[in-house]
Amino acid sequence: MHRFANPARFLKIARWLTPVLLITGIAIALPALVWGLLYAPADWLQGETVRILYLHVPAAWLGMMGWSGIAVASFTEIVWRHPLAGIAARAMAVPGAVFSALCLATGSLWGRPAWGTWWVWDGRLTSMLVLLFLYFGYIALARAAEEAGGGSGRVAAVFGLVGAVNIPIIHYSVIWWHTLHQPPSLTPAMLAGAKSPMAPAFLWPLMASALGFSCIFGAVVLMRMRAILADAQAEARLRRKALNVSAGQDGAE
Amino acid sequence: MREALMQWEFVYAAYALGAGCTAALIAHSWLAMRRAEKRRDQVRGK
Numbered sequence: 001m002h003r004f005a006n007p008a009r010f011l012k013i014a015r016w017l018t019p020v021l022l023i024t025g026i027a028i029a030l031p032a033l034v035w036g037l038l039y040a041p042a043d044w045l046q047g048e049t050v051r052i053l054y055l056h057v058p059a060a061w062l063g064m065m066g067w068s069g070i071a072v073a074s075f076t077e078i079v080w081r082h083p084l085a086g087i088a089a090r091a092m093a094v095p096g097a098v099f100s101a102l103c104l105a106t107g108s109l110w111g112r113p114a115w116g117t118w119w120v121w122d123g124r125l126t127s128m129l130v131l132l133f134l135y136f137g138y139i140a141l142a143r144a145a146e147e148a149g150g151g152s153g154r155v156a157a158v159f160g161l162v163g164a165v166n167i168p169i170i171h172y173s174v175i176w177w178h179t180l181h182q183p184p185s186l187t188p189a190m191l192a193g194a195k196s197p198m199a200p201a202f203l204w205p206l207m208a209s210a211l212g213f214s215c216i217f218g219a220v221v222l223m224r225m226r227a228i229l230a231d232a233q234a235e236a237r238l239r240r241k242a243l244n245v246s247a248g249q250d251g252a253e
Numbered sequence: 254m255r256e257a258l259m260q261w262e263f264v265y266a267a268y269a270l271g272a273g274c275t276a277a278l279i280a281h282s283w284l285a286m287r288r289a290e291k292r293r294d295q296v297r298g299k
Binding site (some may be wrong): 047048049095219 | 264266268270272282285286288292296297
């Protein structure tokens, strides 16, 4: 991991990985959405609205993964002071917030015809809304640290770590509190070979969509990391030039 | 319930929102990256 903390080495990899992830993500997500919209079957209970699943679940997954990534990067920044870890955490904040907002909006559009209401103060919905507010707080803190002179943003890093407590709450909310939201469709146990409660006709387009959106998320994070890094490099060079000019003037006096 | 009869409108709205937000996020991130890297190269060239 320490090997990739070098910005030059990171840029060398990110330059080819960004378009690869973006093109792969679009090439997988777009057919998966068409599959879900036009060819996947309707649900016997929820009817056509079940098609919102192919957007809603990947958005929820990426909203949670975004904050998990922020927590890991923040931990790395605090413990090992990796120069790239703080940049990675900041780069994940906006896409994570967008996907969390998308999860809430698509969930609301699903809830109206399925439950008869746009919103309910259910454990899952409320903890997801808290996650969105945590993203807003993190973005404001990271921006304030940047404007205060590009400091290490340790306050934002601590906030990123503390906010991670909400991730297991979101995941287990549908198990702890039985309200309107259905139990989880994708569980960590599935990685160990456990059977999904979902029929394969729904599961495969969902997995494809989640994979495609994850690649897009990765590409967006790399783009934002490259932008933050390029800005920092330009600022550092301008500052060096200004110092050289002022040192030259002092020498001439 | 009226919504039960027009489920497709909710599905289309969700897909339009999802596609629009994702496209806007990609475009914004791409343009920010291009702008920042161009500025860095200009500063290096000065």
